[in-house]
Amino acid sequence: MVTIRHTGDGWTITHGFFAIMGGFMEYDGNQPIRVLLPEELESYSLTGNGNFPRLSIAEIEDKSKGDAISKGVVILQTGWFITQFIVRVVQGLPISELELATVALAVLNFVIYLLWWEKPQNVRRGVRVYKKRTTEEPDDGNVEATVGFLDALEDAIFGLPDSIARGPVTDDFKDSPWLIRVLIWPLFKPVDIIFPGRNAHDTVSVKRVNTFYPHKWDTNWLEYSIVVVAAITLAFGGIHCFGWSFDFPSSTEQLLWRVASISIIEVPFMFFPARELGRAIDRYLDPTSDIYTRVIPMLLLLLYTLGRLALLVLSFLCLRSLPPAVFHVIDWSSFIPHV
Amino acid sequence: MHPNIPSPDERWPTTAWRRAGLMLLALFVPEAVIAWALRQRQIATGLAEEHESESPRIEVEA
Numbered sequence: 001m002v003t004i005r006h007t008g009d010g011w012t013i014t015h016g017f018f019a020i021m022g023g024f025m026e027y028d029g030n031q032p033i034r035v036l037l038p039e040e041l042e043s044y045s046l047t048g049n050g051n052f053p054r055l056s057i058a059e060i061e062d063k064s065k066g067d068a069i070s071k072g073v074v075i076l077q078t079g080w081f082i083t084q085f086i087v088r089v090v091q092g093l094p095i096s097e098l099e100l101a102t103v104a105l106a107v108l109n110f111v112i113y114l115l116w117w118e119k120p121q122n123v124r125r126g127v128r129v130y131k132k133r134t135t136e137e138p139d140d141g142n143v144e145a146t147v148g149f150l151d152a153l154e155d156a157i158f159g160l161p162d163s164i165a166r167g168p169v170t171d172d173f174k175d176s177p178w179l180i181r182v183l184i185w186p187l188f189k190p191v192d193i194i195f196p197g198r199n200a201h202d203t204v205s206v207k208r209v210n211t212f213y214p215h216k217w218d219t220n221w222l223e224y225s226i227v228v229v230a231a232i233t234l235a236f237g238g239i240h241c242f243g244w245s246f247d248f249p250s251s252t253e254q255l256l257w258r259v260a261s262i263s264i265i266e267v268p269f270m271f272f273p274a275r276e277l278g279r280a281i282d283r284y285l286d287p288t289s290d291i292y293t294r295v296i297p298m299l300l301l302l303l304y305t306l307g308r309l310a311l312l313v314l315s316f317l318c319l320r321s322l323p324p325a326v327f328h329v330i331d332w333s334s335f336i337p338h339v
Numbered sequence: 340m341h342p343n344i345p346s347p348d349e350r351w352p353t354t355a356w357r358r359a360g361l362m363l364l365a366l367f368v369p370e371a372v373i374a375w376a377l378r379q380r381q382i383a384t385g386l387a388e389e390h391e392s393e394s395p396r397i398e399v400e401a
Contacts, residue, residue, distance in 0.1 A: 016386035017380075189364075228373075
């Protein structure tokens, strides 16, 4: 007797991640046609005969370049670094500014790692899916060929002038001159990722999803998400504030460190008030424009960016004269009672 | 880093460039990467609920 057995309990979060990272690619024979967004999957299947691409979690995980060992190493390494940091504080040993900045980054990267825990890592090709067939099966055609290292490099180098001439583009500044777009891009791109503008759209590059797809927040989660991002920014700046009264090579550097830490912490508090201020100015000067609504928060972000740069540069500059106790190792045995 | 899947038509330098850019972004504005990852997680969770019943089926001889 033949029975039908389900191999799993349906889609997991891994399936969800795989679908939004561009995991399902429509094929015609051996030719990739376009990437399918999650809502388009209904009329496709792995063979062309079904009405949904049914893929097991094991098949998806098989595409991931991460496994228990690589995840374990990341957890152990980060965990060990943070433990050491905490124990140094407990034992009253000084910490270098570079260690502090690294801890701040490590904590945030760890959060990113956890958020992406189930996302398959570094997948290069999606899964082939086919539209439900109505006609005779076509010939398979040629499979993609490997391109040599040098050919690929040559293509990339000759392709470069094109992309330089085009320049970077953010939605709000599509029509600005090239130089402005280049200067503004590093400032605006990150904001664009966090707060997609009204015109934000997930353009389909046909054969891949956008780098930061999905671009839009799920509206049910929007307020919650903004609070989470703000809290994380706060934690990030807060960790840097820990160096408030560290030993600095000079008092200028100490002052700079303090100002830079504050310039990060202020963003989550000031961002929305700044936008309201900008909106008020716009309403007063010219109700049809929203230039100040955008420019005033941008000044805050400029401050943030300068603060981030300063903290990174300072943490290296401070290495030139460290308090000697920074080199003392932790006395681990003091944590074992009766020794 | 857990980037999205590159296009099958693009050559490795393009993919490498994108990855390098993401690394820089994670170094200078880690909040942006957190926002992106958080968004993906929320939507992936939603998709998992929506397609709860879609599982691969195999026929077994009993």
